[in-house]
Amino acid sequence: MTTSTHPLDDLDAAEIALATSAVKTALAEDAGDDEESEIRFSYVTLREPPKREMTAERIPADCQPMFSPDDCFLAEEIVKGDDAVRAELVERYGVDPADFAECLVCDPWSVHVATPDFEPLRWRDDGGAARLIQCFLYWRNSEADNQYAKPIDLLPVVDLNARKVIHVSRQPGATPPKIAFKNNVNYHRASLSTNAYLATTHRPPSKPLHVVQPDGPNFVVSDDRGRVVTWDKWSMRLGFNYREGLVIHDVAYDGRGVVKRASLVEMAVPYADPNPPFERKCAFDVGDYGLGYCADSLELGCDCLGHIRYFDVTMANSKGEPYVTKKAICLHEEDAGVLWKHVEYRNGHNEARRARKLVVSFVATVVNYEYLFYWYFNQDGSMEYEIKLSGMLSTNLLSAGERAAEDGGDGGGDGAPKHGILVAPGVNAQVHQHMFCARLDVGVDGAKNVVEEVDLLTGCVGKAAGVDDPFANAFGPVATRLATEKTAARVCDQTKARTWRVSNPAVMNPITRKPVGYKLVPFTRGPAQPTLLTGGACAVATKGAFATKNLWVTPHRDDERFPAGEFTPQGAAGQGLPAWTKDDRSLLGDEGEGEDVVLWHAFGVAHVPRPEDFPCMNAEHVGFSFKPDGFFQGNPGNDLPPPDVAGSKEDGASACCAAK
Numbered sequence: 001m002t003t004s005t006h007p008l009d010d011l012d013a014a015e016i017a018l019a020t021s022a023v024k025t026a027l028a029e030d031a032g033d034d035e036e037s038e039i040r041f042s043y044v045t046l047r048e049p050p051k052r053e054m055t056a057e058r059i060p061a062d063c064q065p066m067f068s069p070d071d072c073f074l075a076e077e078i079v080k081g082d083d084a085v086r087a088e089l090v091e092r093y094g095v096d097p098a099d100f101a102e103c104l105v106c107d108p109w110s111v112h113v114a115t116p117d118f119e120p121l122r123w124r125d126d127g128g129a130a131r132l133i134q135c136f137l138y139w140r141n142s143e144a145d146n147q148y149a150k151p152i153d154l155l156p157v158v159d160l161n162a163r164k165v166i167h168v169s170r171q172p173g174a175t176p177p178k179i180a181f182k183n184n185v186n187y188h189r190a191s192l193s194t195n196a197y198l199a200t201t202h203r204p205p206s207k208p209l210h211v212v213q214p215d216g217p218n219f220v221v222s223d224d225r226g227r228v229v230t231w232d233k234w235s236m237r238l239g240f241n242y243r244e245g246l247v248i249h250d251v252a253y254d255g256r257g258v259v260k261r262a263s264l265v266e267m268a269v270p271y272a273d274p275n276p277p278f279e280r281k282c283a284f285d286v287g288d289y290g291l292g293y294c295a296d297s298l299e300l301g302c303d304c305l306g307h308i309r310y311f312d313v314t315m316a317n318s319k320g321e322p323y324v325t326k327k328a329i330c331l332h333e334e335d336a337g338v339l340w341k342h343v344e345y346r347n348g349h350n351e352a353r354r355a356r357k358l359v360v361s362f363v364a365t366v367v368n369y370e371y372l373f374y375w376y377f378n379q380d381g382s383m384e385y386e387i388k389l390s391g392m393l394s395t396n397l398l399s400a401g402e403r404a405a406e407d408g409g410d411g412g413g414d415g416a417p418k419h420g421i422l423v424a425p426g427v428n429a430q431v432h433q434h435m436f437c438a439r440l441d442v443g444v445d446g447a448k449n450v451v452e453e454v455d456l457l458t459g460c461v462g463k464a465a466g467v468d469d470p471f472a473n474a475f476g477p478v479a480t481r482l483a484t485e486k487t488a489a490r491v492c493d494q495t496k497a498r499t500w501r502v503s504n505p506a507v508m509n510p511i512t513r514k515p516v517g518y519k520l521v522p523f524t525r526g527p528a529q530p531t532l533l534t535g536g537a538c539a540v541a542t543k544g545a546f547a548t549k550n551l552w553v554t555p556h557r558d559d560e561r562f563p564a565g566e567f568t569p570q571g572a573a574g575q576g577l578p579a580w581t582k583d584d585r586s587l588l589g590d591e592g593e594g595e596d597v598v599l600w601h602a603f604g605v606a607h608v609p610r611p612e613d614f615p616c617m618n619a620e621h622v623g624f625s626f627k628p629d630g631f632f633q634g635n636p637g638n639d640l641p642p643p644d645v646a647g648s649k650e651d652g653a654s655a656c657c658a659a660k
Contacts, residue, residue, distance in 0.1 A: 007049050016044050063571040064131050066243070066290050067110060070318040072367075075133045075158045076106040082165040085156050092176045093152070095139070105147045106135040107367050107394065110288040110569045111157065112280065112539040131160040132570060134169075134280070136394065139181060144190040146615045148368065148395045149183040149424045155277045169277035173400030173410055178426065185424045187616040198615075211306035217333055219358060221309060229331065231358045233636070234377045238329060238360065240313040243562075245291035246329060246362045246373060253381050253636075258518060259626070261441040262385075264291065264373060265600075266563050266576075268544035270534045272431040273419040275399035281430070282540045285366045287568030291373075294364040295328045303363055303372075304330040330361045339379060339637050353640040355379055368392040372619070381636040385438055386525045386623035393429040393609055393617060402428075423614035435532055435547035435604035437563045440626070441556060445504045445516050448594030451488060451553050451587060452479040452503065454519070455496040483588055485581040488553035491531060492522045500551055501629055505594050512630045522550060522603060525623030529604050542573035552577050552600040555585050563600055 011019070024039055079085055080100050089095050089104070111132040134157045138147035153176065155169040171177060184194045193200045219231040227238045233254040239247035244263040251259040264286065271281040285291070292315060298304060311329035314322050339355035358377040363370060370391035376384040402417050403409030407426065416422065420430035442449055454477050460467045461476035479501065482488035492498055503517030523529065532547035534540050546552065546563035554560060554577070562568075565575025577600060589595045605622050612618065628636070 007054065008046075011044065011046050019044055060567070060572060062129065063565075063567040064129070064569040065567055066293075067108070067133060067288060067569065068290075068318040069293055071133065071160055072108040072289075074160060074163075075108040075135055078158050078160075078163060079106045079135045079137075079156050079165060080104055082156065085154065085165060085168065088154060088168070089152070092154075093179055102143075103139055103141065105138040105140055106156075107138070108133045108135055109281070109283055109367070110134075112282050112284070112543060112568075113570065128161065130162065130166070133158050133160060136281075136396070138395075139179060141181070142191065144186070144188040145184075145194075146186045146188070146191070146392075148392050149185040149427055149615065150180055151395045151397050151427060152179055153177050153397050171397070171400055172276060175400075175409075177397045177400075177403060178407055179397075180424070180426050183424055183427065185615045213307040213333070217307045217309070218356070219309070219331060219333065221331070226311070229358075229360075231333075231377065232356070232379055233381075234358060236360075236377075238311065238331075240292060240295075240311075240329060240362075242292040242315050243286060243290045245295055245364060246360065246375070248360065248375055251377075251383065253628075256445050256631075257443040258383070259440055260443040261439070262375070263439055264387075264436060265439040265561065266437040266544070266546060266568075267371075268433075268435040268532065268540050268547045268564065270433055270435075270532070270538060270540040271394075272433075272533075273396070273399075273417075273428075275401065275419075278396060278399075278430065280539070281394075281396075282538075283366075284544065284564055284568040285369075285371075287562060287564055287571075289366055291364045291366075291371070294366050295325050296363045296365055296370075297325060298327045298330050298363060304332050304359075304361065306332045306334070308332045328362055330359070332359055333357070334359055336378065339640065340635065352643070353637060354643045355637070365391065368394045374623075379637045379640060381628040381632060382625055384524065384623060384625045386621060387436060388619040388621055389434060389605060389607075390617050390619045392615070393423060393613055394432075395423065395427045395429050398426065398428050421609045421611070423609060423611050427614075429609035429614065431606075431608050433533060433547075433604055433606050434622075435544065435602060436622070437546050437600055437602045438624070439561075439563075440520075440599040440601065442502050442518070442597060442599055444502050444518050444631070445507045447596050448506065448589060449502050449504055449597050450515075450594045451482045451597060451599070452501045453482060453490055454479045454499050454501050455493065456498075457496065481588075482553055484584045484586055485552070485554055486584045488551065488587060489549045489581065490551040492528065492550045494523075494528050498522075499629075500599070502597075502599070503630075505592075509630045509633065511633045514630055516631045517629045518626050518631055519629040520551070520599060520601060521625040521627055522601070523622070524625040526605070526621040529606050529622065531602070531604075533606065539573075543568065543571060543575070545574070545578045546576060546600060547602050547604065550602050552581065552602075553587055554580055554598050554600070555587065556596040556598050560598070563602075 086097055111134050134155055137152035137154050139150040139152060140147035153171045156165045157167040159166045184196045186192055186195055219229055222228045229236050236251045237249040239249055244265060247263040249261055266287060267285040269283045309331040310327040312324050312326050313328040314324050317323050334357050336355035336357040339353045341352035343350045356379060359374055361374045363372045368391055372388040374386045398417055400410045402413040404413055404415040417428040420428040423429045456475060457478050458475045460469045460474045500520040501517050503515040505515050507516045509516050532541055544564050560580050563576040565571050587595050587597055601624060603624060605620050
């Protein structure tokens with residue numbers, strides 16, 4: 001019978017014999033059969049494990065791990081089968097219980113406690129922790145019908161551990177709101193003909209636009225699993241996991257390091273309606289559901305256009321079984337317009353180069369929203385990150401105080417929402433934000449980097465040299481080194497063209513006479529946007545403090561991965577970046593030579609919905625760039641050859657620059 005041992009227990013006789021035997025065997029193999037050697041051991045003892053590995057860590061009792069897809073399906077099943085919910089739907093709205101299976105739709109949302117009176121719901125009657133998920137209800141007349149045009153005002157809360165509905169929230173008021181069961185505002189090709197006021201047929205199709213690469217793509221995919229990608233002068237390794245989805249590793253340009261690891265690590269989504277029960281409507285989509293779990297299988301010609309290389313990904317389901325999401329990652333090239341151009345006006349000589357970019361992307365459907373994630377790698381040495389937001393608005397009914405009296409209001413409303421917009425008759429799409437956080441584990445020409453904030457300021461730069469500004473035309477860049485974590489918690493300032501430069505003090509650029517670097521340029525995709533707009537006491541603000549700043553910088557630590565904490569469902573406030581940065585660690589290294597730093601860039605979209613966003617939302621764009629700033633000695637695209645215009649034509653005209 002064997003007994004378990006503790007890692008700090010002394011070695012026993014069997015362990016000593018095993019260790020010395022391994023050494024003797026290895027030395028005998030080195031010496032060969034014809035050579036004998038006498039081995040003496042000075043000591044054989046336990047090497048104690050690191051203290052960090054011996055420190056027990058437990059999941060806090062009041063938080064929950066991420067919801068799996070199976071959890072979300074289970075929540076809907078529980079709500080549809082709950083006798084009290086079914087009875088109330090029949091009583092309030094006269095629906096036929098026989099229609100519940102097909103017509104009742106439940107959107108599962110994590111519960112982030114926003115009011116003290118909701119706190120008791122976190123615990124079951126037997127004292128165990130509840131695993132809460134709230135379900136926004138909708139009605140649809142068929143699978144192709146748009147349920148978001150038919151919201152229902154009941155909001156059941158499910159305890160997945162107890163497998164039952166433990167609470168149902170309702171809008172206050174004596175008269176239930178009216179449900180527009182015949183509100184036909186559809187996008188699905190099978191139901192377009194039923195629309196009440198939108199188009200009922202498709203417009204004529206456009207003439208074909210084909211992206212053709214007759215010689216094949218320029219990227220090369222190698223290694224045993226086909227995840228190492230080289231293209232032009234770029235190289236990288238692609239990864240994928242259940243939470244972050246796509247991860248880009250070991251990004252280098254012409255053999256020089258740029259970023260060691262890049263991914264999206266969190267997303268805070270607050271909704272702005274203070275009317276109950278919507279005050280707790282919010283989500284942390286990465287931590288609550290996992291972008292990898294929500295990844296779509298992509299379709300040729302729809303999600304990606306051109307010569308495509310797809311990658312399947314393998315993950316584990318809630319039973320611990322492996323499953324494959326086919327075509328989860330898309331790799332392709334795109335034309336990116338003119339990279340550079342100049343016409344010498346004296347003789348008319350034209351030199352122009354068109355740009356290509358490598359695109360690595362995936363798409364996640366998180367309940368109602370589609371998030372389309374794109375990494376771009378450009379021939380000017382820059383890399384970009386863009387998120388496109390599409391899908392369906394999460395809708396609700398007007399509150400009693402907003403509804404007109406004839407629609408069951410309390411007499412004070414005019415039929416218009418105060419924290420949203422009507423996108424269909426009686427249907428409120430609430431104002432909300434999407435606050436993203438990208439994690440960039442940078443390594444600009446090496447592991448040790450420093451970060452500076454660069455502002456463009458009015459007036460003279462370098463007055464110590466005796467420069468005056470009599471004509472008031474001076475302005476220039478002023479760099480401030482971010483020495484510690486607290487000083488590195490920064491916000492964007494468009495009035496100063498603010499950027500953040502990551503440089504390597506050990507590598508100098510002979511042209512600029514400054515350390516080589518890259519700069520983070522915010523909001524290069526879409527307009528500039530604010531940081532988190534909620535009040536400080538909001539659950540999103542206390543749990544998602546990362547969204548109150550646009551930049552955080554920390555020394556690299558393997559266990560510092562998610563800026564709102566490891567466990568967001570029902571998790572505690574102040575986890576993640578606020579906890580990591582409270583000690584204000586140095587970002588400069590022991591002697592100012594730089595540190596292995598991680599940039600956390602928070603950016604987002606403040607979404608005031610429009611009727612034009614319904615039924616399916618046209619894509620909103622947001623993103624940033626990471627551009628070389630003194631990394632090269634000149635334009636890295638200067639050596640591009642003149643373009644091949646064989647695939648382009650204009651009636652009666654010839655090519656402008658390829659033949660010159």
